[in-house]
Amino acid sequence: MLADRLRIRDIRNTSTFRLTLLFGVVFLVGVTILLGLIYGLSARELTRRSDHILRQEAAMLEKAPAAALPSRIRSEIERSAGGLSYFELRSTDGDHVAGNLRVASMPPLDTPVEREEGAVAKPVRLLAVETPSEETLLIGRDISPVVDLRNHVLMILIASGLLTAIAVLVCGILLSIAPLRRVRDLQRAIETISAGDMEARMPLAGRHDELDLFAGTVNQMIDEIERAIAQVKGVTDAIAHDLRTPLTRVRSQLYRLSQSPDMQSPAARMVGAATADLDIVLDRFAALLRISELEASRRRAGFAPVDLHLLLARTHELYEPLAEDQDIALSIESTGPVIIAGDEKLLFEALSNLVDNALKFTPAGGTVELALLETVRGPMMEVRDSGPGIAADERQAVIRRFHRGSNAADVPGTGLGLSLVVAILHLHGFELAFRDRRPGLVVEIRCTTPEEAGAVKFISLAPSGQQAHLDDAGQKAEAV
Secondary structure, three states: OOOOOOOHHHHHHOOHHHHHHHHHHHHHHHHHHHHHHHOOOOOHHHHHHHHHHHHHHHHHHHHOOOOHHHHHHHHHHHOOHHOEEEEEEEEEOOOOOOOOOOOOOOEEEEOOOOEOOOOEEEEEEEEEEEOOOOOOEEEEEOHHHHHHHHHHHHHHHHHHHHHHHHHHHHHHHHHHHHHHHHHHHHHHHHHHHHHHOOOOOOOOOOOHHHHHHHHHHHHHHHHHHHHHHHHHHHHHHHHHHHHHHHHHHHHHHHHHOOOOOOOOOHHHHHHHHHHHHHHHHHHHHHHHHHHHHHHHHOOOOEEEEEEEEHHHHHHHHHHHHHHHHOOOOOEHHHHHHHEEEEEEHHHHHHHHHHHHHHHOOOOOOOEEEEEEEEOOEEEEEEEEEEOOOOOHHHHOOOOOOOOOOOOOOOOOOOOOOHHHHHHHHOOOOOEEEHHHHHHOOOEEEOOOOOEEEEEEEEEEOOOOOOEEEEEOOOOEEEEE
16 A cells, blocks of 8 residues: 655656756746846946046146145045045155055056955055056056845855755646645555556546546546456356356256166276266366455455464364374464454465365475464465475465465365465455475465455454454454
């Protein structure tokens, strides 16, 4: 059974989430490029204007006489609005002559550069020129607005990037939840159908999207499969049912003939052999009809509480005399009472079939063990033997109808026993599994899922005598 709770790992693997993430990344890259262009063009224009102002002031000051240049610089400083302009005049020896700026190192001549000057504690755009008297004139302009713009754009880039990334993730998750839930519903429907309920269908949301188209196509396929199976099944059942009646009459006539006093010994033996062959055929027909009945009904309304511990005990009691006659040790191992909802007669039939097979294939002096265990998946029953076992490549084949293992040629049987067991277990939400015992084989009857196996719900009862109560449909079990 699929978990109802959606996990981040499941969401991030969806196509919707990945497409949303891809489009989000493309959008984020586009926004980054756009803001970068805005910043670059704005900063370039502001810098160009600053450099133009610097060159204009440098050209104006260069025209002043050398003797009047210091006073002209002081006059420009006083006129500077807001103190945005800075000046320094240096002699040919590099000594400070006038101005409100002192730079640590001289910038290259006639090339505007950006400096973070400690004297003014502001970012400054500097231009150094040489006067006609070979003195050096430095003109600076405060470019704090350009730097502030750069910082603001950078903060906008970071903030918008984070917000966009968060928005993309949230949108991806929100957009992925609904399709993922629909896919989970489709998976549950497929699990139900694969478990044998051919009446179940994949749900349609009515949106006519790709998931609805897929579900509709699968439903059409299931309709055709169900029709084909029903036709084949109907023909098989009809043949088995129609042939069983005349064969039964023939068998009765042969039996009466074998009881006739005029029957000679050779003829009596031939009639007896024919009667035995007919018995085998009739047993096969009976098994086929029984399997067909179980597979077709899928009825659980008549389920009642069944104690698996008592079921194993009854099976052990029934087969213990036969095991003693064959010199086989038959033992039972149980953790205590375990109650499930089921059909006791059918479960007893399935377990008896497995024990009968184990006794058939276990040699004299061997062991057969019945075990009832509790696992994280639920209750599990095991039939262990010390026989030849079943080859790993035959374990799927032996549960098919009429197939018999390579080591069963000399053992009487119809090849339908395990098919009948599988049908009974499937009705109860259990499955059949095999594993090596070395020597021998372990046949496991276990729940199909950790939490739910069809209609089966179980509860372990303490030896104190608690009882289990199951509702009408056998869907719940609770201690009372």
